[in-house]
Amino acid sequence: xxxxxxxxxxxxxxxxxxxxxxxxxxxxxxxxxxxxxxxxxxxxxxxxxxxxxxxxxxxxxxxxxxxxxxxxxxxxxxxxxxxxxxxxxxxxxxxxxxxxxxxxxxxxxxxxxxxxxxxxxxxxxxxxxxxxxxxxxxxxxxxxxxxxxxxxxxxxxxxxxxxxxxxxxxxxxxxxxxxxxxxxxxxxxxxxxxxxxxxxxxxxxxxxxxxxxxxxxxxxxxxxxxxxxxxxxxxxxxxxxxxxxxxxxxxxxxxxxxxxxxxxxxxxxxxxxxxxxxxxxxxxxxxxxxxxxxxxxxxxxxxxxxxxxxxxxxxxxxxxxxxxxxxxxxxxxxxxxxxxxxxxx
Ligand code: ADP
Ligand code: MG
Numbered sequence: 001x002x003x004x005x006x007x008x009x010x011x012x013x014x015x016x017x018x019x020x021x022x023x024x025x026x027x028x029x030x031x032x033x034x035x036x037x038x039x040x041x042x043x044x045x046x047x048x049x050x051x052x053x054x055x056x057x058x059x060x061x062x063x064x065x066x067x068x069x070x071x072x073x074x075x076x077x078x079x080x081x082x083x084x085x086x087x088x089x090x091x092x093x094x095x096x097x098x099x100x101x102x103x104x105x106x107x108x109x110x111x112x113x114x115x116x117x118x119x120x121x122x123x124x125x126x127x128x129x130x131x132x133x134x135x136x137x138x139x140x141x142x143x144x145x146x147x148x149x150x151x152x153x154x155x156x157x158x159x160x161x162x163x164x165x166x167x168x169x170x171x172x173x174x175x176x177x178x179x180x181x182x183x184x185x186x187x188x189x190x191x192x193x194x195x196x197x198x199x200x201x202x203x204x205x206x207x208x209x210x211x212x213x214x215x216x217x218x219x220x221x222x223x224x225x226x227x228x229x230x231x232x233x234x235x236x237x238x239x240x241x242x243x244x245x246x247x248x249x250x251x252x253x254x255x256x257x258x259x260x261x262x263x264x265x266x267x268x269x270x271x272x273x274x275x276x277x278x279x280x281x282x283x284x285x286x287x288x289x290x291x292x293x294x295x296x297x298x299x300x301x302x303x304x305x306x307x308x309x310x311x312x313x314x315x316x317x318x319x320x321x322x323x324x325x326x327x328x329x330x331x332x333x334x335x336x337x338x339x340x341x342x343x344x345x
Contacts, residue, residue, distance in 0.1 A: 012025055012026065012096070012109070013109045013324055013330065014327070018168060019190075020166075020294070023324070027076070031322060034091065035053060035054060035056075037057045039051040039070075040067070040068055051249055061083055070083055074167050074190070075167050076167045076186060078123045082244075084123075092128075092131045092132050093132070107135050107137070111140070111327050113168050114142055115170075134199050134204055139327060139330060140179060140244070141323055146159060146161045146174050146284040147325075148323055148328075150263055150316075153177055155176070156176055158283035159287060160269075161292060162176065164293040165188045166189045167296065170187050171268045179275070183271055189294055195212075195257050196216055198258045200213075204246060206237065213230075217258070221254045222251055222254065233246055233248050260283070288311070290314060290316050293322070301315075
């Protein structure tokens with residue numbers, strides 16, 4: 001529980017994702033939505049942070065060699081505490097405005113993947129306190145995602161959430177406000193992009209960039225056989241001739257590239273169902289599986305999950321916002337928070 005009432009201090013919720021950071025302010029809604037990227041410059045062995053978020057992302061690939069882009073959370077864990085702290089400070093300041101920074105320190109609900117260790121949890125807590133929070137409450141991402149997707153998490157019935165982000169996928173079965181069974185795997189949208197890159201290199205001898213791969217995934221990607229095939233022309237580098245080239249890619253190519261990595265997500269879902277008490281599994285058979293996170297929008301994923309598990313799956317409304325909206329509901333309604341607090345004990 002927070003030390004002081006949320007109402008008096010003002011509350012803030014943060015979804016510290018591997019791809020995107022979202023900040024929700026009490027009574028205002030989502031006020032920050034930026035990529036989780038920091039541009040770091042090396043000057044005579046000293047690190048200096050030159051840009052954060054949107055601005056840093058724009059610099060990738062367009063800057064001199066001594067500036068590089070860092071994704072401080074790329075695997076769903078804090079790989080670089082110092083950079084994470086600076087980044088959080090920037091987003092917190094952006095959300096509340098520079099002047100109010102020293103007047104009112106907000107209470108913050110911040111989400112972490114359920115696979116993080118106690119040490120990593122403390123690192124997040126430390127980073128957010130350093131960034132200007134009065135107090136911090138750490139909530140597991142799938143729980144926040146389920147609340148954000150309007151699922152009845154506090155009832156004695158099982159609900160299943162699959163949150164697919166950039167670096168990780170979180171699968172959880174929730175009942176009575178607590179996580180009953182879960183899997184956290186380091187496989188998300190980034191891995192799918194990598195799979196597309198290596199498939200195109202292997203099949204066509206063409207090397208493409210991460211962004212092109214992501215565009216193909218979003219534009220052409222389907223992980224379930226579809227009737228109508230679509231195509232796109234892309235640019236890359238011919239690996240043998242070392243020259244720029246163009247290439248036509250079909251949705252069938254992307255289907256083949258993604259088939260194997262997507263299996264990892266299906267396996268995590270099956271494993272979580274196996275680990276849960278049978279009563280809860282049968283609740284889920286009836287209610288279905290809810291998909292959140294950017295990766296949930298992958299075409300055909302809901303159909304694939306249905307055909308592999310026999311359980312209907314559906315993407316929630318605004319899948320990219322579910323985690324921060326859920327954390328925001330905890331900020332807005334302390335009752336939700338007490339419920340989760342009770343479940344933790
Ligand atoms: P995180 O919580 O890790 O920050 P997000 O929930 O913001 O991640 O999701 C980011 C991931 O979602 C990226 O890998 C991105 O490529 C992927 N993504 C976004 N839109 C789509 C889409 N329409 N189809 C497939 N993947 C998508
Ligand atoms: Mg996320």
